[in-house]
Structure formats: C-alpha cells, structure tokens
Amino acid sequence: MSKGVLLVNLGSPDSTDPKDVKRYLDEFLMDERVIDVPYWARTLLVRGIILNTRPKKSAEAYEKIWWEEGSPLIVLSERLQSKVSDLTSVPVALAMRYGKPSIKSGLQELKDKGVDEVLLFPLYPQFAMATTETILVLAEELRKKHFPQMEFTTVPAFYNHADYIRVLANSIAERLEGVDYEHLLFSYHGVPERHIRKSDITKSHCKMDDKCCQTPSAAHQFCYRHQCFETTRLVAEYLGLEKDKYSVSFQSRLGFDPWLKPYTDRTIERLGLEGTKKLAIVTPAFVSDCLETLEEIAMEGKEIFEEVGGKEFTVVPCLNDRDEWVKVLARWIDEWAIQPVASEK
Numbered sequence: 001m002s003k004g005v006l007l008v009n010l011g012s013p014d015s016t017d018p019k020d021v022k023r024y025l026d027e028f029l030m031d032e033r034v035i036d037v038p039y040w041a042r043t044l045l046v047r048g049i050i051l052n053t054r055p056k057k058s059a060e061a062y063e064k065i066w067w068e069e070g071s072p073l074i075v076l077s078e079r080l081q082s083k084v085s086d087l088t089s090v091p092v093a094l095a096m097r098y099g100k101p102s103i104k105s106g107l108q109e110l111k112d113k114g115v116d117e118v119l120l121f122p123l124y125p126q127f128a129m130a131t132t133e134t135i136l137v138l139a140e141e142l143r144k145k146h147f148p149q150m151e152f153t154t155v156p157a158f159y160n161h162a163d164y165i166r167v168l169a170n171s172i173a174e175r176l177e178g179v180d181y182e183h184l185l186f187s188y189h190g191v192p193e194r195h196i197r198k199s200d201i202t203k204s205h206c207k208m209d210d211k212c213c214q215t216p217s218a219a220h221q222f223c224y225r226h227q228c229f230e231t232t233r234l235v236a237e238y239l240g241l242e243k244d245k246y247s248v249s250f251q252s253r254l255g256f257d258p259w260l261k262p263y264t265d266r267t268i269e270r271l272g273l274e275g276t277k278k279l280a281i282v283t284p285a286f287v288s289d290c291l292e293t294l295e296e297i298a299m300e301g302k303e304i305f306e307e308v309g310g311k312e313f314t315v316v317p318c319l320n321d322r323d324e325w326v327k328v329l330a331r332w333i334d335e336w337a338i339q340p341v342a343s344e345k
Contacts, residue, residue: 001151003337004091004115006106007081008135009123009288011096012071016062022055028098033134035254036195045255058291065294073290077123079321080288080329087330090337091115097135104142111147119336120154121329123287125164126188126227127157129195153336159227160234163328168231169238170324172282175316181280183245183271186235187301188228188285189292190250190259196225225260231284251283252292268301272308279305282316287325289318 013024029035029046037045062071069075074096081094091113095106110118120139124131136154143150158164172184193208200206205219212219213226220226232248235241251264271279281301283293293315302313319325 001117002114003117003119004093004110004113005088005119005121005333006093006095006103006110006139007077007084007121007123008095008097008103008106008139009073009077010131010290011098011100012073012290013059013062013099016059016066018055018059021059021062022051024099025055025058026051031098031130031134033137034130036129036192036198061291061295064299065291071290072294073288076288076318076320080123080326083321083323083326084329084333087326088333088337090333092333097131097138103135103139104146107139107142107147107150111150116149117151117153119333120152121333122155124285125157125159125231125287126224126285127159127199127222128189128191128224129199130191132157133199155332157221157227159231163332165231165234165238167319167322167325167328168282168284169235171319171322172235172316173239176280176314179280179312179314180278181312181314182276182278183247183280184241185264185267185271185279185281186228186232186246186248187251187264187267187281187283187297188248188260189283190253190263191224192255193258193260196223196260199223228285235284251296264297264301265304268304268310269308272305272310275309277310278312278314279310280314280316283318287319289320293318 013020026046029050030042032042035042035046065072067075077094081092085092091110093106093109095101095103097103107118120136122132122135139152143152196208197206199222200219201222202217202219205217206212206223213223213229229248236246249262249264249267250260253259253263268279281297283297286293298315305313
C-alpha cells in the first residue's frame, strides 16, 4: 500500500461576487452538522431567509479582506501544503470542506499518485461537530462511493499536543514582543451550546457549568468547549501569564439559540468600558487567517474596542505557513508514514 495525506480546511467562496458567496453559504449552512435542525427547517431558514439577505453583506466583508491572489484562507492553505510537501516523504494534497478544491478532488489527486492509505488531517486544533466531524463524515461517504480501495487514518484533535502548544505560544510571544498590552483575549469560533451536549459521548457529563470542563472525563475527547479552555490554559502556562491577564471568549454566533459564552464582541466592549486601553487578541480555533480573523476580529473587533475608549488593539496572526508550524506538521506526517501500513500489521 502507498501512503498520502489530505490536509482539509474550511473553505471559501470562489470570489467576492454575491452569487459565488451565496453558493458557498448554501453548501456551508445546509450542512446538517452546522445547522443541526430537521432538513425542512434548515431549508426554510437557510434558503428562505439567510440566502435572501446575507450574501450581499458577506460579499462586502470578503471584499475587505480579499487578496490579489484570491481568498486569504485558500492562499495560506496552499502555501502551507506546498511547504509541508517539501519536507515530507509522502504526497500531500489539499482540500476544503466547502467550495474548492473539494475533498473528492483531493482524494482523486492522491489516488492518481497511487495512494491507497490516506491520513485525513482536519486543520482544526479542537474537535467540533461543525468542523472535524463533518469532514470525516463526508470523507467516509466519498470513500465508500468513489474510493472503496482506500483506507483512512484520522489525525485526532491536537488542541493539547505539546508541539502545537509550543508553536502557538511562540507565535503569540513573537507578535507581542515589545507590545505593552494589558489583557490577552483568546477568541475561539463559537458553536451552539447544544452541539456540546450532542458531542458528549457519556450523555451525562456535560453540564455547561464550568466545572465539567475541568473534571476529567471521556467526554473531553469530543468536547469543543473543554478543548478551547485547555488550549488556553496550556498556552498561558507555557507563557507564564498571570490569571487576570487573559480570558476566553467565543465569536461568530448565528441565529437566536444559546451559543458558547462569553461572546467575543461583548467581551471586547466590556473590557474597553472597564478601562482596558491596550488589548491583544489571538484566535486559536483557526490555523489560517480568514474572514473571521481578518474582518470580524481585526476590523470589527478593533472598531468596537475604539468606540468604547480602547487605544491599542493588537491581533496575533494565525499560524498560517509559519516555518515552525510547517516543521511540526511534516514531522507528524512522517511519523505516521513510517508506521507499517494496515495490511502489514
């Protein structure tokens, strides 16, 4: 058997044209693991309401952050794949869960190179239904239908892996060197609270009361909330941050259901109103800068902070194609690649 790797990120519209944005949002929001309500209700909400109002506004937001080469998330992911490929002993392909290049095309690229054992590598440090799980479910559907000879191995959530924590902490320290910030906010992408309960494999541990995330449990393997707080704790420990010097929040909520709290926009506002003048912010749920980091945080977040009296707003970039991060990914891949293939075990 021959091995290869499929790096998978979120995805992006093909362009900032509202039609392309609408097509992308339709694929994204109609995913039952993103908006987990019955199909008829999801169709009514997404195609009856959201897609009639949101594409134009989202297109304007994408225009603010779009690069000459294209979508920042796609460009940065391609750079990452190229650099990792140069350092690894096996083929490395790139795919997006939504939009192009698709997971199917990524698997086909590997198949054309003779690969029949694939390391699925979701580029998400923390596990969530709407990110990691939906990638794995779709990949398995495609395998059964189009690539029955392939075998998959999956990279588990690496939110607490010592290599990842070191690289993330170093990137924060590098950006904040010489910056006299008063508070560091760890902003993670939000998910509905019900997603946390649905992912609880024990069906009883999750109470959403702050205590459960700190009490050891098998549920933590798939608990996005726990993993976000644990990433923060480990990075803060690595950097030697004082407890009152940092906090956690969640961004990008949609609809009226309860999402993970505290909300990032309200936290930024509160910190400013309480007298914080110099705020730094990092977004560890993303490994590549994208709309949620470049527009929602770096632009909208800054505007909110300045409106309530904040003076300095420092954004820590995502890991992107940082060389230290590339070396970690390449090493992880090569460690997997030298293991005996499934048929030889």
